[in-house]
Amino acid sequence: MSPTSTAGALHLQGVSHSYGNHQVLHDVTLTCPAGTSTAIVGPSGSGKTSLLRIVAGFLRPDAGTVELDDADITARPAHRRSIGLVAQDGGLFPHLSVGGNISFGLPRGQRTRRRVEELLDLVSLTPDYASRRPDQLSGGQQQRVALARALGRSPQIILLDEPFSALDAGLRERTRKAVQRVLRSTGTTALLVTHDQDEALSFADSVAVLQEGSLRQAGAPEDIYSLPADLGTAQFLGEAVVLESYVSQGSAECSLGTVPLRNEAPTGFASLLLRPEQIAVTAPGRGVLGLVLDADYFGHDTTALVRIHGREEEVRVRQLNAEPLGVGETIGLQVTGTGVAYPP
Amino acid sequence: MGILACLTTGIALLPLFYLVIRATDYPAADFLDVVFSARSARLASTSLALTAVVTGLCLVIGVGMAMLVTRTAIPLRRTLAVAAALPLAVPSYVAAFGWQSMNQLVNPGTTFEGFLAATVVITTVTYPYVFLPAAAALMRVGPAQEEAARALGRGPVNTFFTVTVRQAAPAITSGGLLCAIYVIADFGAVSILRLDTFTRAVFTSFSMGFDRLGGIALSSVLLVLTMVVLLVEGRFRRTSTRYAAIGPGGSGPALRLSIGPWTAPALTLAWAVVFTSLVVPGTALAYWAYRGVSTPGSIAEVAGAFGNSLWVAALGAGATTLLAVPLSVYIARRGSVIARSLERLAYLAHSLPGVVIGLSVVMLGISVVPALYQTTWLLVLAYCTLMLPLALGPAVAAALSAPPELEEAARALGKSSLTAYLRVTLPLMAPGIGSGFLLVMLTVIKELPATLMLRPTGFDTLATRLWTYTGNESLAAAAPFAVLLVLLAAIPAWLMISRMLKEEK
Numbered sequence: 001m002s003p004t005s006t007a008g009a010l011h012l013q014g015v016s017h018s019y020g021n022h023q024v025l026h027d028v029t030l031t032c033p034a035g036t037s038t039a040i041v042g043p044s045g046s047g048k049t050s051l052l053r054i055v056a057g058f059l060r061p062d063a064g065t066v067e068l069d070d071a072d073i074t075a076r077p078a079h080r081r082s083i084g085l086v087a088q089d090g091g092l093f094p095h096l097s098v099g100g101n102i103s104f105g106l107p108r109g110q111r112t113r114r115r116v117e118e119l120l121d122l123v124s125l126t127p128d129y130a131s132r133r134p135d136q137l138s139g140g141q142q143q144r145v146a147l148a149r150a151l152g153r154s155p156q157i158i159l160l161d162e163p164f165s166a167l168d169a170g171l172r173e174r175t176r177k178a179v180q181r182v183l184r185s186t187g188t189t190a191l192l193v194t195h196d197q198d199e200a201l202s203f204a205d206s207v208a209v210l211q212e213g214s215l216r217q218a219g220a221p222e223d224i225y226s227l228p229a230d231l232g233t234a235q236f237l238g239e240a241v242v243l244e245s246y247v248s249q250g251s252a253e254c255s256l257g258t259v260p261l262r263n264e265a266p267t268g269f270a271s272l273l274l275r276p277e278q279i280a281v282t283a284p285g286r287g288v289l290g291l292v293l294d295a296d297y298f299g300h301d302t303t304a305l306v307r308i309h310g311r312e313e314e315v316r317v318r319q320l321n322a323e324p325l326g327v328g329e330t331i332g333l334q335v336t337g338t339g340v341a342y343p344p
Numbered sequence: 345m346g347i348l349a350c351l352t353t354g355i356a357l358l359p360l361f362y363l364v365i366r367a368t369d370y371p372a373a374d375f376l377d378v379v380f381s382a383r384s385a386r387l388a389s390t391s392l393a394l395t396a397v398v399t400g401l402c403l404v405i406g407v408g409m410a411m412l413v414t415r416t417a418i419p420l421r422r423t424l425a426v427a428a429a430l431p432l433a434v435p436s437y438v439a440a441f442g443w444q445s446m447n448q449l450v451n452p453g454t455t456f457e458g459f460l461a462a463t464v465v466i467t468t469v470t471y472p473y474v475f476l477p478a479a480a481a482l483m484r485v486g487p488a489q490e491e492a493a494r495a496l497g498r499g500p501v502n503t504f505f506t507v508t509v510r511q512a513a514p515a516i517t518s519g520g521l522l523c524a525i526y527v528i529a530d531f532g533a534v535s536i537l538r539l540d541t542f543t544r545a546v547f548t549s550f551s552m553g554f555d556r557l558g559g560i561a562l563s564s565v566l567l568v569l570t571m572v573v574l575l576v577e578g579r580f581r582r583t584s585t586r587y588a589a590i591g592p593g594g595s596g597p598a599l600r601l602s603i604g605p606w607t608a609p610a611l612t613l614a615w616a617v618v619f620t621s622l623v624v625p626g627t628a629l630a631y632w633a634y635r636g637v638s639t640p641g642s643i644a645e646v647a648g649a650f651g652n653s654l655w656v657a658a659l660g661a662g663a664t665t666l667l668a669v670p671l672s673v674y675i676a677r678r679g680s681v682i683a684r685s686l687e688r689l690a691y692l693a694h695s696l697p698g699v700v701i702g703l704s705v706v707m708l709g710i711s712v713v714p715a716l717y718q719t720t721w722l723l724v725l726a727y728c729t730l731m732l733p734l735a736l737g738p739a740v741a742a743a744l745s746a747p748p749e750l751e752e753a754a755r756a757l758g759k760s761s762l763t764a765y766l767r768v769t770l771p772l773m774a775p776g777i778g779s780g781f782l783l784v785m786l787t788v789i790k791e792l793p794a795t796l797m798l799r800p801t802g803f804d805t806l807a808t809r810l811w812t813y814t815g816n817e818s819l820a821a822a823a824p825f826a827v828l829l830v831l832l833a834a835i836p837a838w839l840m841i842s843r844m845l846k847e848e849k
Contacts, residue, residue: 058491078494079503085495091488094587095510104506105496135586146492153497 007069008082008156008189009034010055015064017050024050025061026214032157032206034069037183037190038218039204041197043236047213048193052159055191057081068156084150084158084188089166090142092134092149099130102149110152119148122182139167140175147179157189164199176203197237201225209233227263231342234273241279241315245272247341255308256288256315256335265341273340276303276318280334281325287334290315297324306333346682349674352667353686356732359725360693363567363704367560378561383545387562391541391569394462394534395527401467402523405617406474407516412614414482415504417600418607424614425479426841431621432472433837435790437532438826439469441810442625444536445632445819457538465533468621470526474519476840477584481515482508484588504601514584521577522695528570529697531793536814542566543793546699550706550797563700570696629830632823639820645809646824653789653805656720660727661735661785665777667728668735673769675736676743687740691733701729702794709798723798727788734787735780742776743769779839786836790829806832 010032017025024047032038042048053059055066057078065074073081085091092101102119103111117127123144134142143163150158163179164172180203183190194200200207201221208218209229217229228234231242245252247265252258252272256279259272280287281304289309296303303318304325317333325331367375378384412418413425434442443465447456485508493503531543542562549559603610636642675687693701705726709717716722746769754764792807799808806825813822 056491056495058494077499078491079497079499081495083495085492087488087492089488091492093489093492093507093511095513104493105498133586149492149496159495 007034009069010157010189010191011067011070012051012055013065013067015051015054015061015066017047017054017059017061017063024213025054026212028064028210028213028215030208030215030218032189032191034189035187036205037180037192037203038206038208039192039194039200040208040210041194041200041236042210044195046210048195048210049161051210052161052191052193055157056083056085056159082153082156084153084155086143086146086150086158086160086163088162089139090134090146090163092142092146094134096134097130098125098132098134098137098145101134101145102130102152105149106152115152119152120145122151122186123148124178138171140171143167143175144178147182151182151186151188154186155188157191158183160190160192162194163192165194165196172199201237209236211236227340228273231271231273234340239276239316239318241274241276243272243274243313243315245270245339245341247343252339252341255311255313256333259335259339261341262338263340265343268343270341270343273342274315274335276316277320278335278337278339279315279317280336281317281319281322282332282334284330284332287332290331290333292325292327292329292331295325295327306331308333345670345674346678348670349683349686352671353689355725356664356667356728357689357693359701359704359708359729360696362708363560363563363700366556366704366707367564370557370560374557375561375564378558379565384562384565387540387542387545388565390459390539391528391543394459394466394539394541395524397463398466398470398527399520399524401463402471402474403516403520405467405471406519407478408610409471409475409614409617410478410482410512412610414479415508415601416603416607416610418603418611424611424618427618427622428475428614429472429841430618430834430837431469432476432840433834434469434621434625434830435532435792435807435833436466436469436526436530437536437792437807437811437814438629438829439621439625440465440533440536441814441819441822441826442628444814445823446624446628448819449628449631459539462534462537462539464620465537466527466530468617468625469533470523471617471621473522473526474516477515477519478512481512481584485511500601511587514580514587518577518580518584521573521580525570525573525577525695528566528573529695531697531699532811536811542569543697543699546697546703547793547797550699550703556707559703563697563703566697566700571692574692574695629823629826632819633827636820636823642821642824646806646828649804649806649809649825650828652803653807656723656727656795656799656805657785657788659720659724660731660788661781663724664728664731664735664784665739665781668732668739668780669773669777672736672739672743673773676740677748687736690736693729693732695733696730698726698730698791698793699797701726702797705729705794706797718800720800720803723795723800726794726798727784727791730791730794731784731787735784738776738780738783739773742773742780745776746772783836786832789832 012028012030015025015028016023028051040048040051050059054061057076061074065072067073068081093104096104099116102116106115116130120127120129125141125144137145164176167175176199192200192203204221206219207221207224209216209224211232216233217224225237228237234240243254243256245254246268247261247270248267251260252270254272259274290306291309292304293307293314294305301318301320302322302324303316305314305316307314409428413421413428443461444456447454489507490503493507498506529543531547534541535544535547542565546559546562546566549555549562671686671690675683705722709722750768751764754768755761759767790807792811795805796808796811799805806829810822810825810829
């Protein structure tokens with residue numbers, strides 16, 4: 001028996017907010033359908049935490065509305081909203097045991113050992129954790145307890161504020177998977193705030209990119225990654241190769257040859273976006289000639305900075321399972337797949 | 345290094361061990377006769393009643409003030425915070441003197457002494473020991489936990505009491521127990537206000553014909569009492585530290601309650617406490633000091649005592665620091681059982697009653713090293729015992745900030761281990777050692793009972809002069825010493841307060 005929540009569709013309409021003269025959010029409109037997870041991703045200072053605090057009810061927006069299941073909750077205080085909150089460092093109460101933390105938010109009738117153990121089980125912790133103190137847990141365990149505590153009330157929506165950023169790489173991955181699994185199994189609407197684009201792309205059903213307080217783009221992770229709204233978004237979401245090009249009839253002419261486009265672009269000069277893994281390294285003689293300026297070996301992949309022969313342009317290439325390239329080596333470069341063109 | 349650390353701890357704790365050894369000189373029956381005599385019972389009930397009442401009052405005042413200052417939006421919050429912490433700078437016997445001299449102004453011919461007087465006076469100077477940790481703990485409870493509670497469906501008032509206050513509870517309890525220890529150990533105020541407590545009885549046993557058995561037996565009771573409270577206090581302090589280890593997290597302002605119509609009464613009460621603690625003794629001190637310095641010769645006398653105070657304080661602080669530095673490096677670098685035990689041992693002497701250590705050193709001087717009796721060296725030994733924990737805290741923190749890796753780097757650059765220590769570790773530790781030295785020095789200047797018992801004949805410090813003149817009821821002559829003592833004690837108090845204010849930002 002797992003806690004299942006009812007509905008939980010979130011809609012933000014024209015939300016703006018300023019601290020003094022500094023406007024942190026500009027007219028943000030965003031919809032999170034019930035039962036889905038949405039990641040708000042943006043660099044630090046982009047206003048994503050303010051947005052989360054507005055949804056939680058800790059911050060009153062200057063303008064705009066917050067709707068949960070079509071009810072306007074903009075003015076409703078935090079404790080009367082049906083939300084769950086998992087903060088960056090868990091926000092566990094140090095004066096209560098794990099069990100005490102979990103039952104803290106439960107309705108009076110539900111504060112039983114069984115219910116606590118159920119919730120612990122939901123986040124893959126054994127019942128004996130109930131008697132432990134928060135400072136005896138690892139970072140990942142603290143986050144899972146925080147999640148169990150938040151889920152205990154069967155909230156309509158759960159808010160995750162950089163919940164994995166304090167964990168080291170391996171633990172982050174595992175905790176993220178665990179949280180994702182729990183959220184899917186309970187069908188809880190989730191809103192995740194993160195500065196880590198990989199996390200956003202892998203965690204959520206949809207991703208919203210926030211930059212300088214404005215929502216740049218929102219959609220499915222694969223759509224956002226393959227068709228970013230602008231170059232800034234493209235560069236934020238992953239390593240980008242940007243080349244000068246001339247667009248005509250659905251393809252772009254650039255220093256690496258002719259690349260078919262996946263977006264509509266008017267005939268004329270444009271910036272062409274490729275990803276480093278789209279540029280294949282071949283023997284010299286096939287494709288365009290390039291000179292290796294710098295190479296890095298990461299084990300599972302290698303990257304290299306290559307100057308295109310006879311041009312000023314440099315591109316970064318990434319190969320999986322390849323031998324490291326030698327600096328000063330001459331190689332061939334070929335583009336695979338399609339690119340995206342951004343007219344000036 | 346371990347041997348050196350053991351040695352310094354041993355020297356510092358010598359008086360404590362000596363007292364225990366001497367206690368075994370007497371047959372258990374004689375010893376127990378004194379401990380369980382009718383006089384002991386009377387002393388115990390007075391001491392305990394005073395401790396209980398003062399601690400209770402301190403908790404109410406300290407916690408109330410801390411809540412007002414940290415969690416409400418009352419006007420002039422920060423001013424109140426500073427003013428409420430200031431009584432920390434008033435040594436209890438100076439406050440007692442201040443109140444007595446005020447009483448002389450208002451009701452000449454009457455006396456101000458006894459249980460009630462001691463309760464008022466000691467409470468006004470001790471409540472900051474609850475107020476400061478309570479305020480710090482309340483500020484430390486970060487918005488993340490309060491927001492978590494709100495998100496879990498608790499309203500602001502409910503959150504305040506189930507999350508915020510609960511987390512400050514160990515710090516508040518620890519502060520209350522510290523108050524209790526100070527009251528138990530207090531000698532100056534109770535003797536000026538003529539209230540018979542354990543400390544006063546120990547001192548009397550020393551000054552009136554030197555009843556050794558009585559002194560040792562009563563000291564032992566006092567020692568056990570203090571240590572029990574200290575042990576309990578340590579537990580709560582560790583809990584409080586553990587709570588702090590789970591970070592406050594999150595951003596945004598701390599939750600402040602709006603107390604609406606209660607603002608005026610709360611403010612009135614709070615400022616009344618501050619007024620009672622500072623303005624009453626302060627005014628009297630200023631008045632009598634003005635009369636005191638106008639008598640001929642008084643300035644030279646004050647200057648002489650001031651010089652003596654500085655001299656013994658510098659000696660005491662120097663010796664204590666010398667003992668604390670090797671010990672602190674050992675504690676910071678080694679996580680071994682020995683290092684931890686040494687640290688615990690050193691803190692054993694934390695806020696032990698000065699009369700007990702004074703008595704022990706007197707006996708040590710008379711029986712073991714008569715050549716040193718009535719010299720400043722024994723006085724310095726007593727200071728080392730009393731002040732080691734005070735110097736050790738900043739020194740350990742300093743040693744932790746000078747990591748061994750840096751010393752190793754210097755070794756790798758071809759320096760000998762001594763050169764590496766002197767040129768890398770010691771300079772890095774210097775500010776911490778310096779602040780520890782200063783703190784000990786200023787605390788030594790305030791120290792009264794051990795100084796009274798151990799000073800060479802004819803050697804007077806600010807504290808002993810004040811005490812003598814108060815005994816003679818020469819208010820005008822005593823006041824300049826009191827004023828100087830308050831000014832000197834204000835320095836460490838101010839440092840503590842400014843650290844608190846910085847933390848709030």
